Amino acid sequence: DQQVKQNSPSLSVQEGRISILNCDYTNSMFDYFLWYKKYPAEGPTFLISISSIKDKNEDGRFTVFLNKSAKHLSLHIVPSQPGDSAVYFCAASDPSGTYKYIFGTGTRLKVLA
């Protein structure tokens, strides 16, 4: 039962261009969404989040868009840099219980110099 899905396992982008990572979810009760970046042998690092009352949140080069009717969110990175190369996980906070995070399967982003 995959409640949070990232359908693209990998993405390659040229340096300076936009990276768009996508995420879909199935549970309409989810009300808070996050993006994490992960390097090998490290823990996930928080990037940006969005509450379900908003449709956009921006932080520097990172913007998250939320389309509640489509149950879809995306992360835009502009401009992409080689240091952005990592695995990106979207996560949804489950309000039933203890607000545990449910993660997608991740998208490996490679930014080419």
Next chain:
Amino acid sequence: EPEVTQTPSHQVTQMGQEVILRCVPISNHLYFYWYRQILGQKVEFLVSFYNNEISEKSEIFDDQFSVERPDGSNFTLKIRSTKLEDSAMYFCASPTGPNSPLHFGNGTRLTVT
């Protein structure tokens, strides 16, 4: 920035042995979580711990697993009799404040042979 610290970084054990993974979460917060990531797969919720009690656990968290807060600062995950399929990265996480995102430690890589 406050950190979540995990030890050891890598643990190798034989099948059937007990292992204890340790975490020092961000202080002054009552909620703590354990997650794991099997190689190449998504990050999965194991258990949440609130006010010295388990508040929620996943199907993965069976009778072989236990969590404790032995001394008020450390937070441990014990696997009583390890199986090959327990090989994974185990992450401890805690929020930095009310309604704030989870911060993850760098994980313990558990290898069961």
